[in-house]
Amino acid sequence: MGMTITEKILAKAAKREFVEPGENIWLNVDVLMTHDVCGPPTIDIWKREFGKEAKIWDKDKLVIFPDHYIFTKNPQANRNVDLLREFANEYGIKNYYDVGTDRYKGVCHIALAEEGYNLPGTVLFGTDSHTCTSGAFGMFSTGVGNTDAAFILGTGKIWEKVPASLKFTFNGKMPNYLTAKDLILKILGDITTDGGTYKALEFDGDAIFSLPMEERMTLTNMAIEVGAMNGIIAADKVTEEYVKARTDKKYELYQSDEDAKYVKKFSYDVSQLEPSVAKPHSPDNYSTVKDVVGTKLTKCYVGSCTGGKLPDFISAAKIIAGKEVKVPTFIVPGSVNIARQLKEEKINGETLYNIFEKAGCTIAEASCAACLGGPADTVGRATDGEVIISTTNRNFPGRMGSKKSAVYLASPLSVAASSVTGVITDPREFL
Amino acid sequence: MEKEIIGKAFVLGDNIDTDQIIPAEHLVYSLNDADESKKYGHFALSGVPFEQSGLPEGKIAFINGERNDSDYKVIVGGANFGCGSSREHAPFALEKAGVKAVVAESYARIFFRNAVDGGFIVPYETKEKINNKIKTNDEIVINLVENKLVNKTSGESFELKPLGDILPIIEAGNIFEYARKSGLMNE
Ligand code: SF4
Numbered sequence: 001m002g003m004t005i006t007e008k009i010l011a012k013a014a015k016r017e018f019v020e021p022g023e024n025i026w027l028n029v030d031v032l033m034t035h036d037v038c039g040p041p042t043i044d045i046w047k048r049e050f051g052k053e054a055k056i057w058d059k060d061k062l063v064i065f066p067d068h069y070i071f072t073k074n075p076q077a078n079r080n081v082d083l084l085r086e087f088a089n090e091y092g093i094k095n096y097y098d099v100g101t102d103r104y105k106g107v108c109h110i111a112l113a114e115e116g117y118n119l120p121g122t123v124l125f126g127t128d129s130h131t132c133t134s135g136a137f138g139m140f141s142t143g144v145g146n147t148d149a150a151f152i153l154g155t156g157k158i159w160e161k162v163p164a165s166l167k168f169t170f171n172g173k174m175p176n177y178l179t180a181k182d183l184i185l186k187i188l189g190d191i192t193t194d195g196g197t198y199k200a201l202e203f204d205g206d207a208i209f210s211l212p213m214e215e216r217m218t219l220t221n222m223a224i225e226v227g228a229m230n231g232i233i234a235a236d237k238v239t240e241e242y243v244k245a246r247t248d249k250k251y252e253l254y255q256s257d258e259d260a261k262y263v264k265k266f267s268y269d270v271s272q273l274e275p276s277v278a279k280p281h282s283p284d285n286y287s288t289v290k291d292v293v294g295t296k297l298t299k300c301y302v303g304s305c306t307g308g309k310l311p312d313f314i315s316a317a318k319i320i321a322g323k324e325v326k327v328p329t330f331i332v333p334g335s336v337n338i339a340r341q342l343k344e345e346k347i348n349g350e351t352l353y354n355i356f357e358k359a360g361c362t363i364a365e366a367s368c369a370a371c372l373g374g375p376a377d378t379v380g381r382a383t384d385g386e387v388i389i390s391t392t393n394r395n396f397p398g399r400m401g402s403k404k405s406a407v408y409l410a411s412p413l414s415v416a417a418s419s420v421t422g423v424i425t426d427p428r429e430f431l
Numbered sequence: 432m433e434k435e436i437i438g439k440a441f442v443l444g445d446n447i448d449t450d451q452i453i454p455a456e457h458l459v460y461s462l463n464d465a466d467e468s469k470k471y472g473h474f475a476l477s478g479v480p481f482e483q484s485g486l487p488e489g490k491i492a493f494i495n496g497e498r499n500d501s502d503y504k505v506i507v508g509g510a511n512f513g514c515g516s517s518r519e520h521a522p523f524a525l526e527k528a529g530v531k532a533v534v535a536e537s538y539a540r541i542f543f544r545n546a547v548d549g550g551f552i553v554p555y556e557t558k559e560k561i562n563n564k565i566k567t568n569d570e571i572v573i574n575l576v577e578n579k580l581v582n583k584t585s586g587e588s589f590e591l592k593p594l595g596d597i598l599p600i601i602e603a604g605n606i607f608e609y610a611r612k613s614g615l616m617n618e
Contacts, residue, residue, distance in 0.1 A: 024596055034615075041519065049607045069459065076459035105590075127539055129517040146462075147520030147546035151470045153604055155616065159606075161596075193446055194511035198540050221476060228537050282446060372455045372516070382455060397476050398447040 002257030004165045006200040006232055007408065009140040009254055013078050013123040016029055021164035021261075029061070029087070030122040031046035031153045034412025035108050036066040038127035038145075040083040045150035046278045057090060063117055064088060065108040070099045070355030074090045074375035105164035106335030106366035109133035109305040113217065114337050121254055130305055130393070132223045133360040136216035141404055142216060143224065163229045165200040166191075167262045170207035172270040179315060180211060180218035181307060181391065181411040183268070185276035188225055189286020190266065195228035199263065202256065203233045214241045214309040214347055221306050222393050224340045232333040244369045250316050277389075280406035281397045282372045289426045300325065300419035301380055301400075303332025303364070304371035307391020310341050316416035319430045320359045326422030330380040332369045339366045373401040374385045382407065389418045432602045436531045436553070436573040438504020438564050440582075441493055443479065447508055448515030449542065451478035453524040455516070462523060471520060472499040472527030476530025483566035493528070500529040503573045509562045510534035512554075521552035531575055534580060534591065536560055547597045550605030550618040555580075556592040564589075 003011065007019055007353065034042055047054050048366065056062060065083055069077035070114065081099060088096035094116075097105045105111035109130050112118055118136035125131065127149045134141035144158065152158050170183060187201075201223045203249070205279040208216065216233050223231025235243075235253050274291040302316050320329075320385060333339040342353040356363055361378070371382035371392045382388055382401030388408065395407035410418075412425035420430075457474045462465045473532040476484065485491025493501050497558040506525065512535035513521060522545050525533070532545070532553040546554045555573065561580075565571070569584035594601060603609035610616040 037458050038518070044463045076460055076461070080459065116580075127517060129515065131517075143517040145517055145541060147519060147606060148544060151548070151610070155610075157615070193514055194539070195535060197511065203604065211605055227511060231538055356436060365582040372450075375456055375459065394450075394515060396446075396450050397480050399448075399450050399515075403454075403480060405480060 002259035002261070004200065004202060004260040005138065005201055005234055005254045006140060006165055006230060006258045008133045009121055009123065010160070010162055013122070013140070018402070019162045020117060021162050023100065023162045023164060026157050026159050027123055029125050029152050029156055029158060030065060031117055032122040032149060033063045033065070033112060033124065033126035033131065033150060035064070035066045035068055036070060036080045036084060036129060038149065039064055040080050040155065041150040042127055042146040043083070043087050045146055046153045047422060050154045051361045054154060057420050059091065059093060059097070062093055062153065064093060065097050065105055065111050065113065066099045067107045067374065069374050071256055071365055072375045072377050074377070077375055082210060086254065104336060105306045106380060107308070107368055109221065110309060112333040114246065114335060115336050116243065118249040119243060119249055121252030124400070125149065125158060126319065127222045130221050132228065132231045133217050133221040133305060134205045134222040135223065135230050135232040136213060137239055138233060140230055140232070142230045161198065163198055163200040163264045165202050166196055167192065167202045167204060168172055169205040169265065169267045170270050171205045171267065172207055174207055174210060174270050177275055177413060177431050178270060178273060179411040179413060179415055180215040182273060182276040184219050185278050185286060185409065186224040186273055188278060188284040189276070191226055192284040193225060193282060194227045196228035199228050201226065201228045203231065209234060209236055210297065212311060213238060214311045217309070218306055227329065248326070276410040277414065280395055280397055281410065283394055285407060289410065291368060292424050293426055295424040296387060297327050297418055297422060297424065298331040298386045299327055300415050301370065301390035301392065302415055303334065303369055304392040305328065305334055306393040307412055308334035308338065310338055310345065312412040313342060313352050313414040314345065314390055317347055317355045319413060319416035319427060320420060321347055321350065323359055323420040325360045325419040325420070327419060327426055329419040330364060330418055331356045331361045332364045333366045336366045372398050375401060387395060389424060391415050432575065434574070434576050436468040436505065436575065438474060438531065438571060439502055440505050440507050440567060440569045440571045442481050442507045442514055442562050442565055442567045444486060444562065445509035449480065449518050450515055452513065452521040453477060453518065458520055462505040468527060469499040469517060470499065471524040472529070474499065475524040475528035482539035487566060488560065491567055498524065499527070504529060504531045506530055506533040507562050507565045508533060508558065510536045512538050514539035516530045518543040519549055522546040522549060526551040534561070534573070547600050548606040553601060558592060559592050561589050583592045
């Protein structure tokens with residue numbers, strides 16, 4: 001019987017010939033990633049359970065990115081980064097990317113890709129629900145809590161239930177008014193926030209393989225928003241080029257078999273899709289942008305591991321160039337590398353950075369920032385009564401700060417079009 | 432493992448995400464420090480919009496005033512309980528507040544794993560939707576041997592889905608105890 005790409009990778013990691021959905025198996029983990037919010041409690045549990053002699057199963061396979069609460073005066077948040085630093089020093093963790101140094105990278109899921117940790121065919125666990133992002137590289141990646149991470153830290157192993165797969169095929173040529181964000185919001189509208197619980201989302205189709213890695217990452221990033229265990233896209237030439245430019249580590253390519261089993265298959269013609277939004281207060285509260293046009297806004301936000309990558313800023317800049325924003329607009333690069341690209345990448349001879357600055361945007365330092373609200377002094381944080389359109393991934397009550405704010409999720413094109421008018425606007429007006 | 436969980440129900444709606452269980456701004460507190468970690472109990476469920484806090488009426492505080500624990504021992508939820516971020520602080524906060532079990536139609540994967548592997552609370556799945564059949568403040572008895580929930584206030588009872596594969600982990604206490612017992616940690 002055929003296997004899906006997810007089943008094949010899990011079988012390999014469990015040293016098995018064959019696995020099927022529903023089986024509980026023990027996996028050997030290739031990379032464990034953690035950050036400033038979940039790292040310190042993970043380390044505490046690991047010490048508690050493995051005792052004074054606690055050993056890390058493989059130091060080189062542990063990767064730590066402070067990224068969540070780092071540019072804040074909040075003392076407990078800063079203490080968390082101090083704890084990570086002490087731990088990294090004490091145990092000689094070379095893959096620690098300290099804030100305030102030139103090793104600092106930015107949001108973990110983007111940094112994992114940029115630093116060459118995402119390798120086709122491997123298994124990556126992280127203490128963050130959006131760890132599923134790495135699945136864009138034809139690998140298995142998923143989020144776990146602190147206890148599971150502590151268990152991995154000490155043993156290099158973890159149990160997982162093999163997920164059944166859902167397949168989403170997108171055919172056709174991507175129109176210039178659509179981005180990967182519109183596709184995943186459409187899926188959310190179709191299957192809702194629990195439509196993929198405990199499943200693997202596999203993306204396929206010529207529209208998907210026409211996308212650069214960053215856009216593919218937007219799709220797998222939001223797999224968790226339908227409750228999925230992982231999102232996955234088979235590696236192709238684009239993947240291999242991206243990976244080879246960043247690491248010489250070995251990897252293995254996997255494809256789903258023709259006769260692999262799926263719980264359900266969905267198929268879309270991208271030329272028929274519309275710019276999408278998720279209305280407050282859930283990522284599956286789908287609407288077309290067209291249907292909410294004119295909604296008054298107080299803030300626009302382009303950032304996060306979902307919508308703060310180079311192609312997101314290029315999309316936004318295309319629309320914002322030569323105009324002024326009508327409401328406060330925040331530009332938050334997902335990584336230091338992307339922040340640098342903003343100053344290099346040009347549209348009509350002008351850098352993205354200059355375009356945003358001239359338009360009156362606030363350009364922040366690379367981090368998670370207001371994507372998850374954060375301490376009171378977090379840049380771009382939602383306050384009472386605000387109505388925000390954002391390229392981030394969640395709009396649950398209070399996610400971006402105040403629970404008395406309302407957040408619309410949309411593509412960078414739709415957010416940019418809205419920023420220059422002050423009301424929700426269909427990007428086709430400017431394209 | 433206890434055979435029975437007895438306590439008052441606190442009823443919530445569908446899609447209770449981890450930001451509602453413990454808002455992100457509070458994640459800075461130590462989980463390890465006995466005093467500081469009480470804050471997680473204090474802020475448990477503080478992100479739930481007040482109108483939906485303690486259904487069917489709503490506007491019921493889960494934690495009263497300055498307290499760090501709750502009068503409610505059983506959370507009754509709907510579909511997709513614990514969706515959203517991977518924060519283990521969520522089941523931890525519920526345990527700190529004194530919650531023993533959550534009974535919901537379905538769970539988000541990471542919340543479910545965290546609840547079980549960390550040994551914080553027992554996450555029971557119901558066979559039917561019950562958060563519209565139980566009222567906040569109803570007296571509940573959960574029988575973990577018979578997988579049954581009895582509502583003492585209304586006299587109704589409901590079957591719960593057996594804990595299945597995860598029962599040995601819950602019985603052991605957490606994933607580490609389970610792994611020690613089954614020899615997985617001594618390799
Ligand atoms: S940017 Fe947002 S979604 Fe991404 S890791 Fe940071 S907080 Fe999580």
